Amino acid sequence: xxxxxxxxxxxxxxxxxxxxxxxxxxxxxxxxxxxxxxxxxxxxxxxxxxxxxxxxxxxxxxxxxxxxxxxxxxxxxxxxxxxxxxxxxxxxxxxxxxxxxxxxxxxxxxxxxxxxxxxxxxxxxxxx
Numbered sequence: 001x002x003x004x005x006x007x008x009x010x011x012x013x014x015x016x017x018x019x020x021x022x023x024x025x026x027x028x029x030x031x032x033x034x035x036x037x038x039x040x041x042x043x044x045x046x047x048x049x050x051x052x053x054x055x056x057x058x059x060x061x062x063x064x065x066x067x068x069x070x071x072x073x074x075x076x077x078x079x080x081x082x083x084x085x086x087x088x089x090x091x092x093x094x095x096x097x098x099x100x101x102x103x104x105x106x107x108x109x110x111x112x113x114x115x116x117x118x119x120x121x122x123x124x125x126x127x128x
Contacts, residue, residue: 003085005111006092007104008121015121016092025104026095035094039077042070044103059101066103085116
């Protein structure tokens with residue numbers, strides 16, 4: 001059975017079930033945070049982040065450039081994540097951005113396209 005992919009940011013890590021494996025996809029992490037896996041080939045480049053955060057490019061351009069990066073430089077990490085999901089692991093991609101204009105959602109769309117279930121972790125999302 002395939003694992004599921006989840007998306008969240010650092011402030012929501014407290015809502016992630018302990019059995020899920022957390023995956024670093026950001027250049028840095030807050031002090032005291034330990035994640036299970038890191039995928040450095042999926043970090044946005046400093047230049048790309050700089051252009052986006054300084055409004056030199058819009059989110060559409062950021063998405064195009066990040067997709068190009070993820071599907072070339074990031075390919076080994078994408079294959080690694082895919083293998084872990086295929087082996088039944090539930091993974092959580094974690095970065096800083098609170099909003100949806102973020103590379104974790106771009107990555108989520110890649111994995112949805114590959115046929116994986118992708119969800120976002122919200123506060124109290126497991127409460128039934």
